[in-house]
Amino acid sequence: MVDLSVRVGALTLKNPVMPASGCFSHEFGQVFDLGRLGALVTKSVTPKLRKGNPIPRVAEVSQGMLNSIGIPSKGIDHYVRETVPLFAAHSSPLVASVSADTVAEFAQATAALSVPGVAVIEANISCPNLEADGHAFAMLPDTTYAAVSAIKRATPLPVWAKLTPNTGDIKAIALAAERAGADALVVANTILGMTIDVNSFRPTLGNVMGGLSGPAIKPIALRLVFQCAEVVSIPIIGCGGIARGEDVVEFMLAGATAVQVGTASFVHADAMIRILEELQAFCEARGIGRVADLVHRARVEHEPIEW
Amino acid sequence: MTVAQPPAAPTGFPVGNAPCVVRANRAVNDRYRHLVLEAPPPLCRATPGQFFHLLCPPFVDNEPYLRRPMSVYRVAPEEQAIEFLYNVVGAGTRSLARLVAGDTMSVMGPLGTGFTIEPAYRHILMVARGVGLATMAPVVPWACRRGIRVTAILSARSPQDLMEREFAQREDIRVHPVFDQDGTSAVGRVEALLRGILDADRPDAMFTCGSNRLMTLLQRLGTEYGVYGEIALEQQMACGLGVCLCCVRPIRVGGEIEHQRVCCEGPVFDLQQVAGTWRHG
Ligand SMILES: Cc1cc2nc3c(=O)[nH]c(=O)nc-3n(C[C@H](O)[C@H](O)[C@H](O)COP(=O)(O)OP(=O)(O)OC[C@H]3O[C@@H](n4cnc5c(N)ncnc54)[C@H](O)[C@@H]3O)c2cc1C
Ligand SMILES: Cc1cc2nc3c(=O)[nH]c(=O)nc-3n(C[C@H](O)[C@H](O)[C@H](O)COP(=O)(O)O)c2cc1C
Ligand code: FES
Numbered sequence: 001m002v003d004l005s006v007r008v009g010a011l012t013l014k015n016p017v018m019p020a021s022g023c024f025s026h027e028f029g030q031v032f033d034l035g036r037l038g039a040l041v042t043k044s045v046t047p048k049l050r051k052g053n054p055i056p057r058v059a060e061v062s063q064g065m066l067n068s069i070g071i072p073s074k075g076i077d078h079y080v081r082e083t084v085p086l087f088a089a090h091s092s093p094l095v096a097s098v099s100a101d102t103v104a105e106f107a108q109a110t111a112a113l114s115v116p117g118v119a120v121i122e123a124n125i126s127c128p129n130l131e132a133d134g135h136a137f138a139m140l141p142d143t144t145y146a147a148v149s150a151i152k153r154a155t156p157l158p159v160w161a162k163l164t165p166n167t168g169d170i171k172a173i174a175l176a177a178e179r180a181g182a183d184a185l186v187v188a189n190t191i192l193g194m195t196i197d198v199n200s201f202r203p204t205l206g207n208v209m210g211g212l213s214g215p216a217i218k219p220i221a222l223r224l225v226f227q228c229a230e231v232v233s234i235p236i237i238g239c240g241g242i243a244r245g246e247d248v249v250e251f252m253l254a255g256a257t258a259v260q261v262g263t264a265s266f267v268h269a270d271a272m273i274r275i276l277e278e279l280q281a282f283c284e285a286r287g288i289g290r291v292a293d294l295v296h297r298a299r300v301e302h303e304p305i306e307w
Numbered sequence: 308m309t310v311a312q313p314p315a316a317p318t319g320f321p322v323g324n325a326p327c328v329v330r331a332n333r334a335v336n337d338r339y340r341h342l343v344l345e346a347p348p349p350l351c352r353a354t355p356g357q358f359f360h361l362l363c364p365p366f367v368d369n370e371p372y373l374r375r376p377m378s379v380y381r382v383a384p385e386e387q388a389i390e391f392l393y394n395v396v397g398a399g400t401r402s403l404a405r406l407v408a409g410d411t412m413s414v415m416g417p418l419g420t421g422f423t424i425e426p427a428y429r430h431i432l433m434v435a436r437g438v439g440l441a442t443m444a445p446v447v448p449w450a451c452r453r454g455i456r457v458t459a460i461l462s463a464r465s466p467q468d469l470m471e472r473e474f475a476q477r478e479d480i481r482v483h484p485v486f487d488q489d490g491t492s493a494v495g496r497v498e499a500l501l502r503g504i505l506d507a508d509r510p511d512a513m514f515t516c517g518s519n520r521l522m523t524l525l526q527r528l529g530t531e532y533g534v535y536g537e538i539a540l541e542q543q544m545a546c547g548l549g550v551c552l553c554c555v556r557p558i559r560v561g562g563e564i565e566h567q568r569v570c571c572e573g574p575v576f577d578l579q580q581v582a583g584t585w586r587h588g
Contacts, residue, residue: 027549027571030322031415043552051566056543058553060373060398065545069552072566214372266373266546267362269324269415 002283003290004276006038006257008235009158009183011093011119013038013258016248016291017276020239020262021097021122021162022069026086031269035090036276038258042083044099044124046073047109054206059195064214064241065263066193068207071099071127076112084117093119095160101130103146107154114155123151123182126164126189138164141176148180158183160237165191165217165224174228184235186260187225191217214263215241222254229255229296243271245278252294322548323349324415329406330388336467339438340404341380342391350414351384355445356421356539356575359389360547362413363402375399376544376570378442379417381476389414392441392473418547419574422446422514422537428455432510432534434501434525436462436492439517440474442539442574446514451478458504460485462492462521494520498528505532512536515578522581529578536578542569557582 004015018039019028025043026034034040052072059066074082079096087094096118100106110121125137125147132140137147138161148161161182166189167173174185190211195204203209221240228236238256242248243264251259264271283291327344335341353359360374381390395404406412424431424446431450435443440461450457457480463469465488475482483500485491504510505528515525516539529536542554549571558567559580567573 023546023551025550030548031320031324052552052555055555056553057555058373058543058545058551060371062370063372065373067545067551067553072552072555263545266551268413269322269546269548 002280002288003292004280006292006295008237008257011158014092015276015279016252016258017272017279018092018095018237018258018260019265019272020260021124023262023265028265028269032273034087035092037092037272039093039095039120040087040090041095041122041260042079042097044071044073044097044127045076045079045109045113046071046099046101047076047105047112048101049073049075056204056206057210059204059210061193061195061212061216064212064216065266066195066205066210066212067190068205068210070207076109080113080115084115088117095120095122097122097124097162098151099124099127101128103131103150106147107150110151110154110159114157118157120158120160121151121155122160122162122186123148124162124189126162126166136164136166138162138173138177139167141169141172144173144176145180148177148182152181160184160186162186162189163224163228164189165220165240170224170227171231174232178232178234182234184237184257185228185232186237186239187228187256188221188240191220213240215243217241218247222250225251225256226254226298242275243267245275245280245282248275248279249282249294252291253296253298255296255298257292257295322415322418323347324413325350326411327389327414329408329410329412331408332404332406335392335470335473338468339392339394339470341473342393342403342406344389344391344412344414345387346389346414348384348387350389350416351382351387353379353382353389353417354421355424355449356442357417357419358574359391359414359416360418360544361391361399361403362415363399364406364410364412366402366405369398369402371399371402373545374415374547375403376418376541376547378539378574380441380444380473382445392438392444392470394438415547419570420572422539422575424450424455425511426453428511430456430458430508430510432504432513433457433459434462434497434513434515434521435459435474436516436518436521437468439515439539440470442516443514444474444476447474447478447480448476451480457481458508458510459483460497460500462486462497462518464488494524497521498524501525501528505534510534513578514538517541522578526578526581537575538578538581539574540569540576540581541574544570546570
């Protein structure tokens with residue numbers, strides 16, 4: 001028997017596989033048993049009511065997709081009243097993803113989300129900061145620090161900071177989040193991209209640009225995890241393009257303690273269950289007794305020459 | 308009231324996700340193809356207007372990544388078969404077109420909310436355009452088996468594209484074909500035809516799909532004649548299960564416009580609630 005459990009800060013997860021925010025909701029319960037997942041991560045909610053972006057909101061690319069959903073939100077009260085109870089019956093901890101336009105709103109929303117039934121606050125700081133020209137909080141170390149420290153002060157729950165791959169200096173961002181008290185990092189969100197329809201000459205997405213996800217981004221996400229693991233000592237949750245058990249092994253070797261699966265669940269609704277079973281089979285075949293033993297064990301024989 | 312919800316699959320999970328074997332995949336005419344899959348019983352519970360999410364297998368030069376939604380054209384539980392009628396428009400449907408008998412593909416469903424067909428209806432009117440008739444065709448045997456009369460207006464580019472037989476499936480229904488080629492499908496001409504039917508033999512409900520122009524026309528006539536209508540919408544999808552919020556359309560609910568998911572609350576909506584027209588791609 002392989003011990004699949006992992007520790008993310010004070011929290012022990014029964015296994016390292018959980019959904020990525022925006023790529024999971026209770027509807028998956030129509031296809032598989034949600035209780036098998038390491039944790040349950042919900043779509044980001046914002047304190048303001050939002051409708052989300054114009055359609056089309058999805059475009060396919062080679063081995064991935066672009067989305068411009070935005071964050072449609074019915075507000076924090078609605079989430080606490082309607083969404084939290086949907087997951088009360090499951091043993092897996094509920095991770096509430098929160099997003100906001102300003103540092104103060106982030107703090108307020110986090111406090112309002114810190115209710116029984118919610119185990120972790122995931123701060124989606126990859127969203128635009130309206131106080132800084134619309135640049136995402138996690139683009140710069142000081143806005144990352146400001147947001148994460150305010151969120152930490154607003155809640156007794158563990159806080160996971162979700163970083164954006166669009167920043168030029170992921171190590172500085174990771175360090176800022178750690179210094180601000182983040183209990184873990186989620187690395188990372190989608191990569192900004194676009195496509196144009198050559199028949200109509202129009203951008204394919206209603207919102208022109210959108211976030212790239214799926215296997216197409218896996219090498220980038222893996223590199224970001226590896227770079228963060230070089231500099232921080234808090235746990236890292238890897239995310240980006242994971243579709244198979246061996247992808248989880250790769251992310252863990254690069255330094256991730258757990259992983260999130262997004263787009264792969266749109267191709268196979270039960271992808272997370274398959275991934276979990278493949279991870280277990282990998283460990284059995286290799287005689288690895290504890291999956292946690294994979295964390296940060298990549299054999300790097302030469303220091304990379306900095307890019 | 309909606310069409311009776313199918314019972315839960317034996318696995319306890321209401322949505323099936325299973326490999327299906329291709330029994331046949333033939334051209335119906337120059338534009339449309341007919342795919343027959345052998346499907347396990349949980350998948351054969353689809354009701355008219357529901358859809359399946361098909362994983363179109365990759366070929367070397369053609370690699371669709373996401374699934375493609377396809378309305379169920381025919382369900383035959385006694386033959387363990389689900390069938391589709393499709394138009395080849397891009398990577399996904401191109402890869403469907405290459406499937407041959409004996410190939411296997413992954414199919415998830417049945418999904419979404421289908422047409423509401425009250426058993427008490429006596430006469431229904433169906434207005435279908437292009438491949439939209441695939442979505443509406445399963446209503447025909449469903450209604451005929453319950454003694455509901457069906458009148459249909461089928462609109463196509465030309466007589467070769469019409470697929471009247473595929474629509475009627477040997478049921479005794481009344482079909483009015485209209486074509487772009489001879490101008491009979493123009494909105495004014497279709498309106499005159501519809502008024503004739505609504506005046507002479509008022510239906511209990513109207514069903515449509517597949518065209519902005521027909522939707523706007525039917526919304527107007529539905530209000531004027533006080534006839535309830537439903538429409539099947541299409542929208543680009545990712546998950547097909549209500550998770551990702553890719554597939555929303557503006558729907559009027561109690562004076563407010565809200566975004567509803569075509570894969571969940573739809574694809575079939577109350578005709579009068581659909582707000583605005585749309586463009587694809
Ligand atoms: C509920 C539902 C039922 C459908 N039923 C049928 C059916 O019975 N028969 C049939 O032939 N087609 C049906 N469609 C449309 C079908 O899903 C698309 O034609 C198909 O996904 C196109 O895939 P592709 O890779 O071949 O083309 P792509 O290259 O992906 O697209 C070609 C064009 O089709 C548009 N398109 C892509 N996906 C969709 C979509 N989901 N809805 C509308 N437009 C889209 C694109 O924007 C583009 O303009 C249905 C769509 C929905 C949402
Ligand atoms: C449709 C869609 C919606 C998403 N919504 C959110 C969101 O609300 N909040 C968030 O932090 N990330 C969101 N993401 C990003 C994912 O959580 C994940 O970081 C990203 O997709 C990369 O992982 P993947 O390649 O496994 O999908 C979304 C992604 C997709 C595809
Ligand atoms: S396709 Fe994902 S919500 Fe409809």
